[in-house]
Amino acid sequence: MNGAHDMGGTHGFGPVVQEIDEPNFHARWEERAFALTLASGAGKWNLDMSRFARENAPPADYLARSYYQMWLYGLEKLLVENDVVTANEVDGARRGERFEPVTAPGLTPDKVDRAMRSGGSARVDEDVAPMFAAGQSVRANVDAPPTHTRCPAYVRGRRGVIDCDHGVFIFPDAHAHGLGKKPQHIYAVRFEAEELWGSANQGGAVYVDLWDDYLSPA
Amino acid sequence: MAHDHDHHHDHHHGEFSELSETELRVRALESLLTDKGYVDPATLDALVQYHEEKIGPRNGAQVVAKAWTDPDYKEWLLNGDASAAIASVGFEGRQGEDMVVLENTSEVHNMVVCTLCSCYPWPVLGLPPVWYKSAPYRSRAVSEPRSVLEEFGTDVGDAEVRVWDSTAELRYLVLPMRPDGTDGWTPDQLAEIVTRNSMIGTEVVKAP
Numbered sequence A: 001m002n003g004a005h006d007m008g009g010t011h012g013f014g015p016v017v018q019e020i021d022e023p024n025f026h027a028r029w030e031e032r033a034f035a036l037t038l039a040s041g042a043g044k045w046n047l048d049m050s051r052f053a054r055e056n057a058p059p060a061d062y063l064a065r066s067y068y069q070m071w072l073y074g075l076e077k078l079l080v081e082n083d084v085v086t087a088n089e090v091d092g093a094r095r096g097e098r099f100e101p102v103t104a105p106g107l108t109p110d111k112v113d114r115a116m117r118s119g120g121s122a123r124v125d126e127d128v129a130p131m132f133a134a135g136q137s138v139r140a141n142v143d144a145p146p147t148h149t150r151c152p153a154y155v156r157g158r159r160g161v162i163d164c165d166h167g168v169f170i171f172p173d174a175h176a177h178g179l180g181k182k183p184q185h186i187y188a189v190r191f192e193a194e195e196l197w198g199s200a201n202q203g204g205a206v207y208v209d210l211w212d213d214y215l216s217p218a
Numbered sequence B: 001m002a003h004d005h006d007h008h009h010d011h012h013h014g015e016f017s018e019l020s021e022t023e024l025r026v027r028a029l030e031s032l033l034t035d036k037g038y039v040d041p042a043t044l045d046a047l048v049q050y051h052e053e054k055i056g057p058r059n060g061a062q063v064v065a066k067a068w069t070d071p072d073y074k075e076w077l078l079n080g081d082a083s084a085a086i087a088s089v090g091f092e093g094r095q096g097e098d099m100v101v102l103e104n105t106s107e108v109h110n111m112v113v114c115t116l117c118s119c120y121p122w123p124v125l126g127l128p129p130v131w132y133k134s135a136p137y138r139s140r141a142v143s144e145p146r147s148v149l150e151e152f153g154t155d156v157g158d159a160e161v162r163v164w165d166s167t168a169e170l171r172y173l174v175l176p177m178r179p180d181g182t183d184g185w186t187p188d189q190l191a192e193i194v195t196r197n198s199m200i201g202t203e204v205v206k207a208p
Helices: A028-041 A047-055 A059-064 A067-081 A087-094 A109-118 A193-200 B021-035 B041-053 B057-069 B071-079 B082-087 B135-140 B145-151 B187-193 B196-200
Strands: A137-140 A159-169 A184-192 A205-211 A215-217 B099-103 B108-113 B160-165 B171-175
Touching: A028 A067, A028 B021, A028 B041, A047 A067, A067 A087, A067 B021, A087 B021, A109 B041, A137 A184, A159 A205, A184 A193, A193 A205, B021 B041, B057 B071, B057 B171, B057 B187, B057 B196, B071 B082, B071 B099, B071 B171, B082 B099, B099 B108, B108 B145, B108 B171, B135 B145, B145 B160, B171 B196
Parallel strands: A205 B160, B099 B171, B108 B160
Antiparallel strands: A137 A159, A137 A215, A159 A184, A184 A205
């Protein structure tokens, strides 16, 4: 989707400001929103669905939210959309209502370290033929779907060169919408800065990880 | 993105302190999910503890120091299997499943961004700092990297700047240049001077 999340090349956001001795979390609610998101997702939705839930917001809202507010609103949306809880229950809980148990937690405290240390790779162990090879000239497609995509707007229509083939991975455009994994190759594609930014370029190049479906020979 | 950190509504306050809308929503969601049995509050504590204590840039610094002192290890990281090489020293898992290591040299300076969200190699660098997730960095790292580097006080001279946009599930760690004046240092001594930002590529490592 063309949303406020797709920020590459946008002007007007000002300088990058660092915080000295920054903590991981700036308030207890950030810790809880972070941990609730990790604890609730397993088996109910995937990472691509989470990303779409966060980015699919009115641009003004997206930009006004802090990072963990975005996680919180994304989580509320996913929980309701996946019938884990109802919107009425969420409203009720905000008024202090209590609820009866319907299940037992999937992720228990003793399993946390192992779950985090094993993670979950998006690599797919399938023999899928690559459409491109290192050194080949390609163009990023101009497609601008209203659904989830990981092809940033600033490379669409631009010409680059395949730097390397990372192997076969889940395709997020399908996976975010329950349409399966559609496994295909991801390549690091090198775009010259001049190709992307014209006379405003500062030299060098940008490398973007792009899937077969985002690319055409050029 | 705004920086609503609610510093004044911290957890040190008593039960009568005024809660923000955001805090109320988080509290209500935790209560609802706990009541219904989906979430155990002790699991939330354990998740926070894991990300506070088990991961962070000290992990990445150990990888860098080992690469600086062990040519075979460096070769494994750069041209073999970076995920396996990093796992061999104990760092692996969520948001670091498929690692790529980029070597900075006097000719090439690599830096990493995620323009679409906040992708970051958690096992080796921990959770990303706010600036990495902020609109200024996400918007400008790809289009004006030299200006961004300047804001970090970083001058890479004539090196070609390569910006890596983490749009997929590959996670990038920069192997910074080993500074002059560190001959004979042990890996532990070297790890001490490797900064988080040097492993993102917004700084270079300097000898003290």
